[in-house]
Amino acid sequence: MAWIRALGPYRWATGRLRGWGVTGRTAVTSVPYLWLLLFFFVPFLIVLKISVSGIRLGMPPYDPLVTWAAAQVMDLRINMANYSFLWEDALYRNAYLNSLLVAGVSTVLCLLIGYPMAYGIVRTKPSMRNLLLLLVMLPFWTSFLLRVYAWIGILKNNGLINNLLMSMGVIDEPIVMLQTNFAVYLGIVYSYLPFMVLPLYTAIEKLDLSLLEAASDLGCRPTKAFFTITVPLTMTGIVAGCMLVFIPAVGEFVIPALLGAPDSLMIGRVLWEEFFNNRDWPIASAVAIAMLLLLVFPIMILQRVQGKQMESHR
Amino acid sequence: MANTRQDDRSEPWKDPGAMPYVRIDKVTKKFGDFVAVDDITLNIYRGEIFCLLGGSGCGKTTLLRVMAGFETPTAGSIWIDGVDVTAMPPYERPVNMMFQSYALFPHMTVEQNVAFGLRQDKLPKQEITERVIEMLKLVRMNQFAARRPHQLSGGQRQRVALARSLVKRPKLLLLDEPLAALDKKLREHTQFELINIQETLGVTFVVVTHDQEEAMTLASRIGVMNHGEIVQVGTPTEIYEYPVTRFVADFIGSVNMFEGSLIEDEPDYVRVESAELGGIFHVGHGVSAAPNATVWVALRPEKIHVSRERPEGNGDNRVAGVVAEIAYLGDQSIYLVRLAGGRMVRVTQPNIVRQGGGDRITWEEPVWLSWDSSSPVVVTQ
Numbered sequence: 276m277a278w279i280r281a282l283g284p285y286r287w288a289t290g291r292l293r294g295w296g297v298t299g300r301t302a303v304t305s306v307p308y309l310w311l312l313l314f315f316f317v318p319f320l321i322v323l324k325i326s327v328s329g330i331r332l333g334m335p336p337y338d339p340l341v342t343w344a345a346a347q348v349m350d351l352r353i354n355m356a357n358y359s360f361l362w363e364d365a366l367y368r369n370a371y372l373n374s375l376l377v378a379g380v381s382t383v384l385c386l387l388i389g390y391p392m393a394y395g396i397v398r399t400k401p402s403m404r405n406l407l408l409l410l411v412m413l414p415f416w417t418s419f420l421l422r423v424y425a426w427i428g429i430l431k432n433n434g435l436i437n438n439l440l441m442s443m444g445v446i447d448e449p450i451v452m453l454q455t456n457f458a459v460y461l462g463i464v465y466s467y468l469p470f471m472v473l474p475l476y477t478a479i480e481k482l483d484l485s486l487l488e489a490a491s492d493l494g495c496r497p498t499k500a501f502f503t504i505t506v507p508l509t510m511t512g513i514v515a516g517c518m519l520v521f522i523p524a525v526g527e528f529v530i531p532a533l534l535g536a537p538d539s540l541m542i543g544r545v546l547w548e549e550f551f552n553n554r555d556w557p558i559a560s561a562v563a564i565a566m567l568l569l570l571v572f573p574i575m576i577l578q579r580v581q582g583k584q585m586e587s588h589r
Numbered sequence: 590m591a592n593t594r595q596d597d598r599s600e601p602w603k604d605p606g607a608m609p610y611v612r613i614d615k616v617t618k619k620f621g622d623f624v625a626v627d628d629i630t631l632n633i634y635r636g637e638i639f640c641l642l643g644g645s646g647c648g649k650t651t652l653l654r655v656m657a658g659f660e661t662p663t664a665g666s667i668w669i670d671g672v673d674v675t676a677m678p679p680y681e682r683p684v685n686m687m688f689q690s691y692a693l694f695p696h697m698t699v700e701q702n703v704a705f706g707l708r709q710d711k712l713p714k715q716e717i718t719e720r721v722i723e724m725l726k727l728v729r730m731n732q733f734a735a736r737r738p739h740q741l742s743g744g745q746r747q748r749v750a751l752a753r754s755l756v757k758r759p760k761l762l763l764l765d766e767p768l769a770a771l772d773k774k775l776r777e778h779t780q781f782e783l784i785n786i787q788e789t790l791g792v793t794f795v796v797v798t799h800d801q802e803e804a805m806t807l808a809s810r811i812g813v814m815n816h817g818e819i820v821q822v823g824t825p826t827e828i829y830e831y832p833v834t835r836f837v838a839d840f841i842g843s844v845n846m847f848e849g850s851l852i853e854d855e856p857d858y859v860r861v862e863s864a865e866l867g868g869i870f871h872v873g874h875g876v877s878a879a880p881n882a883t884v885w886v887a888l889r890p891e892k893i894h895v896s897r898e899r900p901e902g903n904g905d906n907r908v909a910g911v912v913a914e915i916a917y918l919g920d921q922s923i924y925l926v927r928l929a930g931g932r933m934v935r936v937t938q939p940n941i942v943r944q945g946g947g948d949r950i951t952w953e954e955p956v957w958l959s960w961d962s963s964s965p966v967v968v969t970q
Contacts, residue, residue, distance in 0.1 A: 483690070483692065485688050485690050485692040486692050486694060486695075488657075488659055488679070488686075488688070488692065489686075489688055489692035489693075489694070489753075490694075490705070491659075491678070491679040491680045492657060492658075492659075492679050492680070492684075492685055492686045492754075493680075493685065493706035493757065494680045494681075494706055494709035494757070495680055495705070495709045496680055499709075504694060507696045508695065508696055
């Protein structure tokens with residue numbers, strides 16, 4: 276490689292780049308930023324643009340943002356009707372609230388199941404620990420969609436559970452589980468549990484066990500020590516896990532579509548229907564933008580909390 | 590320092606009627622096949638600073654953890670102030686521990702850390718505040734009450750940990766390597782501070798340490814441990830001057846150890862012939878061993894005298910050699926003297942007269958080593 280560095284053009288180019296502030300370090304760190312810019316920020320702007328236009332029949336199915344009224348007169352039309360419609364129509368409000376409820380309950384359930392799991396994995400002997408972590412991650416090796424479909428086979432009226440219970444004589448007729456809220460919660464908790472367990476595992480693993488011994492030594496019972504020492508010191512993991520479950524769960528579409536009742540209102544489903552059934556792109560975009568804003572603020576608050584936590588834990 | 594402290598103290602361990610404050614009764618702790626603590630029986634008296642001294646893996650920390658309640662003994666029992674605490678969980682024991690890592694709660698301030706133990710007892714707020722302030726004053730950390738552990742230096746953390754473990758006024762304080770994380774100067778300073786605090790509060794201390802100097806300074810008595818057993822219990826002076834085994838003699842301070850055989854065994858003196866030495870030891874104390882048995886003679890480096898002239902006397906307790914190495918340490922010099930048989934002997938001499946000029950013993954110079962008959966100690970195992 277040294278001979279390349281010695282070449283005149285190479286030296287000229289690197290000198291120039293450095294003059295613009297481009298060095299090896301900035302080049303490497305800029306890759307994810309570029310990626311996010313191209314595939315997140317630019318699409319976001321496009322969706323934002325569509326959300327403030329009006330619907331029309333044709334291709335594309337929305338009005339252009341900028342038209343030329345005359346040769347030099349630019350006509351910029353920002354249509355806020357989509358947003359006011361979202362606010363006025365109870366359908367969207369209910370869908371949002373229901374999504375937040377489902378995501379919130381699922382997150383709490385994931386935390387209640389995930390925390391003991393993560394704690395248990397940390398406390399097993401090291402040889403078992405990696406195996407258990409592998410088992411947590413194992414579902415990722417199969418398609419998410421397939422796993423949700425598999426639950427249909429388990430939950431449906433003549434599915435695995437009902438057949439088993441009926442053959443054992445526990446029940447006479449099948450319990451309706453598929454297309455209920457129960458199935459949606461089950462599906463979300465099942466699918467997102469690993470996202471809860473893994474950050475919790477890393478947080479709990481870092482916990483210094485002598486702190487719990489110190490608490491016990493100072494007269495603190497184990498249950499109380501858990502809430503006064505373990506929980507505050509693993510808060511980063513709890514917050515991270517909850518965000519990783521809550522955020523995708525709010526916009527979840529596949530699980531309620533496959534396992535939930537047809538009339539169950541989840542914002543992801545509403546979005547889908549606006550896009551593909553009603554072909555109302557502007558409304559669908561407004562739904563998406565509103566969902567994003569709804570999520571961004573709690574995330575920002577949580578991140579601030581987490582930042583403070585990190586500061587005090589060093 | 591250690592001597593003056595012992596002089597003005599009673600020595601309850603010498604009184605057969607004295608009631609031990611902590612009684613460790615035939616305690617064994619096994620981890621699988623590994624025996625960490627092997628059938629230890631030990632009495633510790635009120636107001637003592639008892640040091641458990643030993644190398645890493647000797648079981649001293651395990652014994653401390655058994656006393657704190659973090660480990661359940663495989664066999665035996667622990668009594669504190671006449672109460673059997675063997676089955677008592679740590680949060681009910683009248684015992685507090687200062688951890689080697691200090692184990693301060695990182696998410697709490699200094700004040701909250703110290704108050705933690707009192708809060709568990711549901712004491713009135715007013716009393717908690719008063720006692721916390723009092724304890725922080727004692728360890729001179731009251732200005733730092735609002736800081737968090739990560740904002741403190743190592744020495745400050747050590748003092749917070751001490752305050753936290755003392756604030757509940759425990760009957761017994763267990764200290765696991767309390768000074769190991771401090772640098773040398775601070776360690777020496779803190780040793781004396783620890784003694785002062787212990788005397789002020791009158792708490793019984795059990796200190797685990799691998800540092801023999803620390804044990805010598807702090808302890809009223811030292812228990813030397815090896816392979817899960819207590820090899821010798823005694824005051825620092827007893828341990829240093831009258832070690833009972835080769836291990837103890839070797840572990841505490843430095844020592845020259847010679848193998849030899851008993852050629853004369855009288856009640857008030859023995860003579861040991863040592864091929865290693867190329868001479869005969871005349872030792873001014875009796876030994877219980879069979880004639881001609883193999884014994885070891887321990888001779889401390891500072892108790893050997895170096896001279897150019899042949900010392901007077903009958904020929905025992907002296908040997909000729911050649912200076913092989915000299916290390917000048919300022920306050921003293923270490924000489925490594927090679928004997929005729931090739932054996933090296935370590936000798937330390939205080940540098941009373943300023944060095945740098947004049948006529949002093951130098952490398953490759955033939956010298957005579959001699960010592961008093963009260964200096965060597967004969968050990969049989």
